[in-house]
Amino acid sequence: MIQKPTVEQMISSGFKNPYFIKSVINETGISEEAVRSLGKAYADEVTDRFFEYNYEPMELNNKKHVFTDLGITDAQGDNLLQLVDNLIFAPREKIKPYSGFRRLKNRSDGRRIDSINPFMKIMPYVMKQRNDAQVMAKYPIDVGVIDDYIKEKRKDGMSLTYLHVFVAVFVRILAIRPELNRFIMGNRHYARNHISISFSVMKSLRDGGEETTLKFHFTGNESIYDIYHILETAIKKNVGEPGNTGVDKILDICMRWPSPLLSFVAGSVKFADNHNFLHRGLIAESPFHCSIFVTYLKSIKLPSIYHHIYNFGNTSLFLAIGKEEKQAVINDDKIETAKICDLGVVMDERICEGLYLAHTLRILKQHLKDLSVLDKRLTRVLEDID
Known part of the structure; x- marks a missing residue:
């Protein structure tokens, strides 16, 4: 089970969690460097907007520029942003209860x-x-x-x-x-x-x-x-x-x-x-x-x-x-x-x-x-x- 990072954790770690990186690469098909860079840029913007009490998923204002710099397509970038949204803003009802010893x-x-x-x-x-x-x-x-x-x-x-x-x-x-x-x-x-x-x-x-x-x-x-x-x-x-x-x-x-x-x-x-x-x-x-x-x-x-x-x-x-x-x-x-x-x-x-x-x-x-x-x-x- 992949740990769902908070906005602060994403910023402080810069997407350094190897399991998180691996899952993103598998989901989006883009390079590890691109995942880290785009993830950090997205986390910065999420936090800025988050502190303005807008907690809905949003797109990067300059995502075209970021995608070009990273050498990835718009479709790949959009896929990554959606994945990040799902991991940050996970509704409570989707969290499955633990079983076994953890329970x-x-x-x-x-x-x-x-x-x-x-x-x-x-x-x-x-x-x-x-x-x-x-x-x-x-x-x-x-x-x-x-x-x-x-x-x-x-x-x-x-x-x-x-x-x-x-x-x-x-x-x-x-x-x-x-x-x-x-x-x-x-x-x-x-x-x-x-x-x-x-x-x-x-x-x-x-x-x-x-x-x-x-x-x-x-x-x-x-x-x-x-x-x-x-x-x-x-x-x-x-x-x-x-x-x-x-x-x-x-x-x-x-x-x-x-x-x-x-x-x-x-x-x-x-x-x-x-x-x-x-x-x-x-x-x-x-x-x-x-x-x-x-x-x-x-x-x-x-x-x-x-x-x-x-x-x-x-x-x-x-x-x-x-x-x-x-x-x-x-x-x-x-x-x-x-x-x-x-x-x-x-x-x-x-x-x-x-x-x-x-x-x-x-x-x-x-x-x-x-x-x-x-x-x-x-x-x-x-x-x-x-």
Whole structure:
């Protein structure tokens, strides 16, 4: 099975993987030198366009010139570009499940990653728990574009909130930046096989009001319309009703047990989770086993905070969306007033490298400047490395 390289891997390696080169030569019938050169040129352009949030396969703007320099026909070059597209932008549903020993190393919510560098592999042994490895940052966001987008969608009958928009952006980012959807369990790195977001919902804003936690599963292809429908359906179903989620029912039963028994069961669940034999039903219901845990503090008029990552479960990202407020900002060397919402980010640093995160924040900025990209479904979801 040929490893599917990420865009960054293609650039850093310059198509040096011999198995990849061999497969391309067999598929296209052109020379190894041509494959390496054209592959590098294509990877550079893909990355430039990729960071402008255009993730669809595209042709080289100067491909005629490149083909001529390499001494290959247009048909051969087009065949190579199509092959590269298929390898980079492989839809999730086309990835076949592993079998045999490799399958035993996987979990119901993710597959183990073996091809990361040794330094990243050793990090979970040095920083054993998530609160050892959590890094924090506050990310100010000018929400003027979000306000305009919400007003525009009201014309379509959608009562969008910041929560809908942020969840849609987070889902899109995870779909195209799969390393952020990793988690650490048993000192091993895993690529989550789905996108899931958890957050708490207050059923009443009075003191002592009941609270429930909802978990949403996504494919990564969803548009803002899909996200809105999914969130609204679940929230309306649970707000105003007595505890009726799977988690609520499980906790209601468990809290009737004696404290020693409850402590033993909690410890057993952690042990089973750490050794990959926790029941898939519990993992599916648990809000602590998710891609991102979100706290929407804007709904209770509180500023953003840094919320710790839970050691229980396998959440690697915790995001706090605070109440927006007017702040002085510098724009073109002029001091202006802008409506700013702070996003508090707490992340398990063991899941990916700092450069990857920096590029991701760049893409996040671009999405928040042009929310129209959320109107259409994403046709291809990027897959993490093996």
